[in-house]
Amino acid sequence: MNAEYVLKRFLLFLAVIVVAVSINFIIPRLRDTNPIKERLYQLAAQGGVNVGKMEEMIEVWEKKFGLDQPLWKQYINYWNDVIRLDFGKTIADFTPVINEIMRSAPWTIGMLSVATVIAFVVGTVFGALLAWPKTGNFVKIFVPFLMTLSAIPYYLLGIVMIYTFAIYWPILPTSGAYGFGVRPEWSIEMVLSVISHAIMPAGSIVLTSIGFWGLGMRGMMITTMGEDYMKFAEYKGLKENRIFLSYGVRNAMLPQVTGLAISLGTILAGSVLVEVIFAYPGLGNLLYTAISSNDYFLMQGIMIFVIVSLGFALFVVDLLYPLIDPRINLQEQQS
Amino acid sequence: MTNFALSVENLKVYYHTSGGPVKAVEGVSFNLSKGEKLGLVGESGSGKSTIALALMRSHKPPAIIEEGSINLGQTNLLDLSEENMRKTRLSGISMIPQGAMNSLNPVARIRKQVVDALSDHSFKFKKAERETFLRELMESVELDPKVLNLFPHELSGGMKQRVCIAISISLKPQVIIADEPTSALDVIVQRQVIETLSKVQEELGAACVLIGHDMGLMAQFADKIGIMYAGKLVEIGSVNDIFKNPTHPYTRLLIESLPDTKGKRPLIGIPGLPPSLLNLAPGCSFCLRIEKENRKEIPWVEISKDHFIQKCDICSDYGKVKTKK
Numbered sequence A: 001m002n003a004e005y006v007l008k009r010f011l012l013f014l015a016v017i018v019v020a021v022s023i024n025f026i027i028p029r030l031r032d033t034n035p036i037k038e039r040l041y042q043l044a045a046q047g048g049v050n051v052g053k054m055e056e057m058i059e060v061w062e063k064k065f066g067l068d069q070p071l072w073k074q075y076i077n078y079w080n081d082v083i084r085l086d087f088g089k090t091i092a093d094f095t096p097v098i099n100e101i102m103r104s105a106p107w108t109i110g111m112l113s114v115a116t117v118i119a120f121v122v123g124t125v126f127g128a129l130l131a132w133p134k135t136g137n138f139v140k141i142f143v144p145f146l147m148t149l150s151a152i153p154y155y156l157l158g159i160v161m162i163y164t165f166a167i168y169w170p171i172l173p174t175s176g177a178y179g180f181g182v183r184p185e186w187s188i189e190m191v192l193s194v195i196s197h198a199i200m201p202a203g204s205i206v207l208t209s210i211g212f213w214g215l216g217m218r219g220m221m222i223t224t225m226g227e228d229y230m231k232f233a234e235y236k237g238l239k240e241n242r243i244f245l246s247y248g249v250r251n252a253m254l255p256q257v258t259g260l261a262i263s264l265g266t267i268l269a270g271s272v273l274v275e276v277i278f279a280y281p282g283l284g285n286l287l288y289t290a291i292s293s294n295d296y297f298l299m300q301g302i303m304i305f306v307i308v309s310l311g312f313a314l315f316v317v318d319l320l321y322p323l324i325d326p327r328i329n330l331q332e333q334q335s
Numbered sequence B: 001m002t003n004f005a006l007s008v009e010n011l012k013v014y015y016h017t018s019g020g021p022v023k024a025v026e027g028v029s030f031n032l033s034k035g036e037k038l039g040l041v042g043e044s045g046s047g048k049s050t051i052a053l054a055l056m057r058s059h060k061p062p063a064i065i066e067e068g069s070i071n072l073g074q075t076n077l078l079d080l081s082e083e084n085m086r087k088t089r090l091s092g093i094s095m096i097p098q099g100a101m102n103s104l105n106p107v108a109r110i111r112k113q114v115v116d117a118l119s120d121h122s123f124k125f126k127k128a129e130r131e132t133f134l135r136e137l138m139e140s141v142e143l144d145p146k147v148l149n150l151f152p153h154e155l156s157g158g159m160k161q162r163v164c165i166a167i168s169i170s171l172k173p174q175v176i177i178a179d180e181p182t183s184a185l186d187v188i189v190q191r192q193v194i195e196t197l198s199k200v201q202e203e204l205g206a207a208c209v210l211i212g213h214d215m216g217l218m219a220q221f222a223d224k225i226g227i228m229y230a231g232k233l234v235e236i237g238s239v240n241d242i243f244k245n246p247t248h249p250y251t252r253l254l255i256e257s258l259p260d261t262k263g264k265r266p267l268i269g270i271p272g273l274p275p276s277l278l279n280l281a282p283g284c285s286f287c288l289r290i291e292k293e294n295r296k297e298i299p300w301v302e303i304s305k306d307h308f309i310q311k312c313d314i315c316s317d318y319g320k321v322k323t324k325k
Helices: A003-030 A035-047 A054-065 A071-083 A097-131 A137-151 A154-168 A188-225 A228-235 A242-251 A256-268 A272-279 A283-292 A295-326 A327-335 B049-058 B082-091 B110-119 B126-138 B145-149 B157-169 B188-204 B215-221 B238-244 B249-256 B285-289 B320-324
Strands: B006-017 B020-032 B036-039 B064-071 B093-096 B174-180 B207-212 B224-229 B232-238 B300-304 B307-310
Touching: A003 A071, A003 A295, A035 A054, A097 A137, A097 A242, A097 A256, A097 A283, A097 A295, A137 A188, A188 A242, A188 A256, A188 A272, A228 B082, A228 B093, A228 B157, A242 A256, A256 A295, A256 B224, A256 B300, A272 A283, A283 A295, A295 A327, A327 B320, B006 B049, B006 B224, B020 B049, B020 B207, B020 B224, B020 B307, B036 B049, B036 B215, B049 B064, B049 B093, B049 B174, B049 B207, B082 B093, B093 B145, B093 B157, B110 B126, B126 B145, B126 B157, B157 B188, B174 B188, B174 B224, B188 B215, B207 B215, B215 B238, B224 B238, B224 B249, B232 B238, B232 B249, B238 B249
Parallel strands: B020 B232, B036 B207, B036 B224, B093 B174, B174 B207
Antiparallel strands: B006 B020, B006 B064, B224 B232, B232 B307, B300 B307
């Protein structure tokens, strides 16, 4: 890997973010309505008062929000805020949006990245085994059964799990990220509490996405097994395990890794429904609250956060890919 | 027992399909002494590659070896356990694959691909010894030892095929099978690769089975030529016998169909199509091609020393007049 490659990828990463953040700026302004006017008239109508000096009020508020300035200036101000991570304040209680995001993001990142990685590993291994002719019958019968779970939406499975493990056999907590009586600090009690709270939301995601990874891997593995290098590996008299892992899985995995990166990147958007169902205090839940209470600043902040994190995840994958597939770097040098 | 390096007796390989067995290899027998080179020639679907797979015991269902024996020295490969067969591959009998371009693992360096094969045959080297071994191996196929540190996509087609040859001979097998080793290469590289193969094979003293349909290449490389037709070996003899005195009608037509280098003449093909191997009737398959029929068992006849043909009473004179013309 050379510096030029890294630089190219980094510039691409920046470009993606600039475009995405700009779109985030443009879309609300494409509407020809005046948000402040709308809001004030709405308030006035609710209050049933006929306000005389409406125009003056609008002007004052516009000045306060910087909306009286020309569009290009607004754009610059907007970038100025984004760079300082100042996404404004939430409408609900005027805490800075960035604080809300920073409070929720760790829960989402923790729970969902573990769930995604588990689903990826298990699904990939099962998928590879399914394609391998010498796999035992147990896997060949059990795994397709497991894969039918991927046809069930994870939020439905979540509800079924709540019924089963929290109501029918009350062994797992239904909501939150840790128990009420536990103090959030580094202790065994806290760790156990966090794990037990994460089992169900993570479990519903793992169970429903194993099939996705498994089917993808199975297809890739079948294609790989038809390759000449697999035949030659057999002629070389290699051990079965080595052919399977170093020659088969190693090659069949490459597209899976891209898939993993994309899903790790989109994690921050959270699995909204799962977090809502399990009242998990993550980004998904925050986004849900923001949407349901029309909290534009919060929504916009979360969006930018998600865009940047997805772009960053892809950037990291771009850097890692030449290590996984040596052919990538070379093509870059030739072009 | 004999002291042939490889002796195949009455080998039958069938592909079992829902429509019945496809008799891809039907009673093939041949012997190879140490250092002897056999060229197996035949049109597509005549069972050449199936023989190669069966010799390596790498055939996959629905292919099944129905009958026969494959003797490597004194051991019948068909009696070996799966694990012993694995160990015999490469150390006793090795195969140079058909698709040179894609036969190397794209994500591993050449060194690892050679070392993998050594370590799975329980070869333990000290590091310095291993490097010497690898360097000599690469030099024996006329490659720069630096190639060891490269990935397959950094090599040309000819280099890749040389790496495959190097891997195939790394454990000094008694028998090397080369299934169209040059099919993906251009003519000049083909010749160089075949010369390399010839050289390393002679150094090893290994018997070699070269499969292909390039008669010119065969004439240059092989000592003996076997002609496959519809799953059967119809004629086998020394290169001289086959080219000077082709006796089976199919061989005759095959050799006639080669372009003449001395004067211009229209190219001649072989009339008809090979019969379907699915539920093939016993008897002479070549008769079916020229719309005749002979259901009798076709005997092996030695027409001169070490030159055998499957002699069918009905079709054996077919096309002979044309030859004389």
